[in-house]
Amino acid sequence: MHEGGFFYQAFVYLSAAVVSVPVAKRLGLGSVLGYLIAGIIIGPFALGLVGEEGQDVMHFAEFGVVMMLFLIGLELQPALLWKLRVPILGLGGLQVGLTSALILGAGIAFGLAWQTALALGLTLALSSTAIVLQTLNEKGLMKTAGGQNAFSVLLFQDIAVIPILAVMPLLASGHVAAGSGDGHHAVTWVEGLPIWAQTGVVLGVVVMIVLAGQYLISPLFRIIARTRLREIFTAAALLLVIGIALLMTQVGLSPALGTFLAGVVLAQSEYRHELETDIEPFKGLLLGLFFIAVGASIDFNLIAADPLLITQLVIALILLKFVVLFVTGKFFRMSLDNNLLFAFALAQGGEFAFVLFSFAVQNQVIPPAVANPLIAVVAVSMALTPLLMLINEKLIQPRFGTTEKAARAADEIDEQSKVIIAGFGRVGSTVGRFLQANGVQATYLDIDPDNVDLLRKMGLKVFYGDASRHDLLHAAGAGEAELLIVAVDDPVKTLAIVETARKHYPNLKIMARSVGWTDSYDLLDAGIGDVYRETLDSALRMAADALHRLGFRRHQAMRAVKTFRRHDERYLRELAAMRHDSKALIRGARQRIEDLEKLMQEESENVGKHKDLGWDATTLIEEYGKMQSDS
Amino acid sequence: MKKILIIFAHPAFQKSRVNARLIEGLAQMEGITFHDLYQAYPEFDIDIAAEQQLLTGHDVIVFHHPFFWYSTPALLKEWQDLVLEHGWAYGSQGNQLNDKWFFNIITTGGGAAAYSQQGYNFYTIRQLLAPIEQTARLCKMVFLPPYVVHGTHAITPEEIEAYREKGQRLLTMIRDGDFDLAAAMQLQYLNDYMKRSD
Numbered sequence A: 001m002h003e004g005g006f007f008y009q010a011f012v013y014l015s016a017a018v019v020s021v022p023v024a025k026r027l028g029l030g031s032v033l034g035y036l037i038a039g040i041i042i043g044p045f046a047l048g049l050v051g052e053e054g055q056d057v058m059h060f061a062e063f064g065v066v067m068m069l070f071l072i073g074l075e076l077q078p079a080l081l082w083k084l085r086v087p088i089l090g091l092g093g094l095q096v097g098l099t100s101a102l103i104l105g106a107g108i109a110f111g112l113a114w115q116t117a118l119a120l121g122l123t124l125a126l127s128s129t130a131i132v133l134q135t136l137n138e139k140g141l142m143k144t145a146g147g148q149n150a151f152s153v154l155l156f157q158d159i160a161v162i163p164i165l166a167v168m169p170l171l172a173s174g175h176v177a178a179g180s181g182d183g184h185h186a187v188t189w190v191e192g193l194p195i196w197a198q199t200g201v202v203l204g205v206v207v208m209i210v211l212a213g214q215y216l217i218s219p220l221f222r223i224i225a226r227t228r229l230r231e232i233f234t235a236a237a238l239l240l241v242i243g244i245a246l247l248m249t250q251v252g253l254s255p256a257l258g259t260f261l262a263g264v265v266l267a268q269s270e271y272r273h274e275l276e277t278d279i280e281p282f283k284g285l286l287l288g289l290f291f292i293a294v295g296a297s298i299d300f301n302l303i304a305a306d307p308l309l310i311t312q313l314v315i316a317l318i319l320l321k322f323v324v325l326f327v328t329g330k331f332f333r334m335s336l337d338n339n340l341l342f343a344f345a346l347a348q349g350g351e352f353a354f355v356l357f358s359f360a361v362q363n364q365v366i367p368p369a370v371a372n373p374l375i376a377v378v379a380v381s382m383a384l385t386p387l388l389m390l391i392n393e394k395l396i397q398p399r400f401g402t403t404e405k406a407a408r409a410a411d412e413i414d415e416q417s418k419v420i421i422a423g424f425g426r427v428g429s430t431v432g433r434f435l436q437a438n439g440v441q442a443t444y445l446d447i448d449p450d451n452v453d454l455l456r457k458m459g460l461k462v463f464y465g466d467a468s469r470h471d472l473l474h475a476a477g478a479g480e481a482e483l484l485i486v487a488v489d490d491p492v493k494t495l496a497i498v499e500t501a502r503k504h505y506p507n508l509k510i511m512a513r514s515v516g517w518t519d520s521y522d523l524l525d526a527g528i529g530d531v532y533r534e535t536l537d538s539a540l541r542m543a544a545d546a547l548h549r550l551g552f553r554r555h556q557a558m559r560a561v562k563t564f565r566r567h568d569e570r571y572l573r574e575l576a577a578m579r580h581d582s583k584a585l586i587r588g589a590r591q592r593i594e595d596l597e598k599l600m601q602e603e604s605e606n607v608g609k610h611k612d613l614g615w616d617a618t619t620l621i622e623e624y625g626k627m628q629s630d631s
Numbered sequence B: 001m002k003k004i005l006i007i008f009a010h011p012a013f014q015k016s017r018v019n020a021r022l023i024e025g026l027a028q029m030e031g032i033t034f035h036d037l038y039q040a041y042p043e044f045d046i047d048i049a050a051e052q053q054l055l056t057g058h059d060v061i062v063f064h065h066p067f068f069w070y071s072t073p074a075l076l077k078e079w080q081d082l083v084l085e086h087g088w089a090y091g092s093q094g095n096q097l098n099d100k101w102f103f104n105i106i107t108t109g110g111g112a113a114a115y116s117q118q119g120y121n122f123y124t125i126r127q128l129l130a131p132i133e134q135t136a137r138l139c140k141m142v143f144l145p146p147y148v149v150h151g152t153h154a155i156t157p158e159e160i161e162a163y164r165e166k167g168q169r170l171l172t173m174i175r176d177g178d179f180d181l182a183a184a185m186q187l188q189y190l191n192d193y194m195k196r197s198d
Helices: A006-026 A031-042 A054-061 A063-074 A078-083 A085-109 A114-125 A129-139 A145-171 A195-226 A230-250 A255-266 A272-297 A300-305 A307-331 A336-346 A351-362 A368-400 A404-411 A426-437 A449-457 A470-475 A491-504 A517-525 A536-549 A554-581 A588-605 A618-630 B018-022 B048-056 B074-083 B130-138 B157-176 B181-185 B191-197
Strands: A419-422 A442-446 A462-464 A483-486 A509-514 A530-533 B004-008 B032-036 B060-066 B101-107 B147-149
Touching: A006 A031, A006 A272, A031 A129, A031 A272, A031 A368, A054 A063, A054 A272, A063 A129, A063 A230, A063 A255, A063 A272, A078 A085, A078 A255, A085 A114, A085 A145, A085 A307, A114 A145, A114 A307, A114 A351, A114 A368, A129 A145, A129 A272, A129 A336, A129 A368, A145 A255, A145 A336, A145 A351, A195 A230, A195 A255, A195 A449, A230 A255, A230 A272, A272 A351, A272 A368, A272 A462, A272 A470, A300 A307, A300 A368, A307 A336, A307 A368, A336 A368, A351 A368, A419 A426, A426 A442, A442 A449, A449 A462, A470 A491, A483 A491, A491 A509, A491 A517, A509 A517, A517 A530, A517 A554, A536 A554, A554 A588, B004 B157, B018 B060, B018 B101, B018 B157, B048 B074, B147 B157, B157 B191
Parallel strands: A419 A442, A419 A483, A442 A462, A483 A509, A509 A530, B004 B032, B004 B060, B060 B101, B101 B147
Antiparallel strands: none
């Protein structure tokens, strides 16, 4: 009953997502499960709104995984990656090796050829990067030891896919030529080259990406940013990711790995936050699409044909992987909490299994009769993962877990500044320098690419981007920061930043720079108490020095300025409140003149009088002076 | 010849009648440095190093101030807190002020009689100056009796002029070494030293 039109398909997928994800989130199931359920519902075995093209959609949507790894790379400084080398190689290697070996043994025990059993083992040892990372991210568990280790293992698996793909044809019973490849790994540049040359090309490309990321991409983005066209920047960001993915495919590496590497290289770039916020929505949508496709691809006919076998296989797969992971985690001395999280998170088959199965079938390593039910098993195990993690979180952790998790998680949050300064011009730079001089590191956001470039050379944490965007504020750490200092010179922009920040981060304290009276009113109306008129203090200092030049005592002038400023600030607030009372809103110049009139009248009545009566002997002289002269 | 540093503190000098007259000509006197504290630090941001250097360069330190609430004005109190550092002014390593002479020039609203057990201030000036005297002692300085201008609420311009002239004569004698320290130390007020020589 479905039609092939692009818009029709887009409509079906988008409505499925829009309807099911909020419901799933509401029920506490998380977005991944929501997408998967949506996929099952619209899939050929329920409503049948999407059909066989689901497979193509899945291939397309796999790009979401690539983007996700790019984003993960962006958040991972090279130094941090280096710190992870032990879990990546140790944990990852042990997990893949042990799992493959056990499945190999089981396969042989069930009477499969050892080649087939080994291919099965290698394929099923892999877990689902997409589902695991998305779920961990959503739960905010990426920075915990369990999350970090899960990530390390996934990274190792991503790398392991390359040799597995290379080994697969060698396991073939003989007559299929190596390197015939499937659609996924089509003709590449390196095919036909000897192994050493292939390795050389791959290494060369990796070095190229690192060098380009270091020296080429930043200047390029600077030029693009200077056009101040947002969509061109977004296009460039997409181009970067797609370009790297293509290049990687051409040299026979996994595109996910390549973009991850590019992300790591760019993690220190000033355009990091901007790239992040530009790629993020694409990644989110594609990943959602991917999960829907996984859901839709679960072959319920096959399951219905032999539900017992499939159930047993699913349980066996999850149990086996869980036990291996748990033992490995124990071996690496993970705490119980983290180990449970780690093991539950990774105890499923991964999306690479789909690729590897079809590749293995083509190479006649695995017969279709074995592969098809296992594809269903992998899909079901993937779909069960969010559920398993939910069970771990809600049922198992509270009972068996220890309480150290919270403290541990807080430890590992990376260097998040407590202060965000939006705008690094005359005002922002002074505030920032002052804070830095007093040992407070701030995160800066600025929209002028030249400015950003200069400041980064001075070693400051400055990022390019428009601070009125929620996603950029988020990327700069507004969720964890205590204070947002808005120091941009455009009142319209200031108000936009303030409104975004107040809406999304009600607990974030905000201080704002204003230009004059009118925009100060607006900020006060928006509920910002800490409004700083950019010229008030210099004007008053100048006025105080003028008084001194005219013969006033410095201390007297200073006190007069303080009195004046206090009065002026109070009056500003009174006038801001008063504006709402008057029915006719008199704006602009007339309003200002009226305000100034009221102000000056007030001042001549109150402020001018000397109030330092403690230093005034007049009344004392009246009382005691007479007494003394009398006596 | 002794070099004299007058540290003057008056937060509302613009309202002053007595002190404004008393300091006339001081800044021009040879061998005397007149340091107007409220003019130098209107925002109380005392430059400690500069102040210490000033102290080291002089032999006699004078606090010149109105006697507000039986003490110094706020800035001069802060000056003591910050400038007289441990290890510099006092303590086993703090010997920078050793053997310098120290005294106060103060103006009070109340008359001399008010500063006695029978008067409304109950304590004598010397009793009330005990914190400053002890400060000077801890800094190993020689504490001289104060020069006091009493009864400023009802003082006449002629009286002020007499105080000014006498005070500056006293400073000149101290500067030129024409001064009997042992005799001065016996007195309640430095004012009486002049009486003696008159």
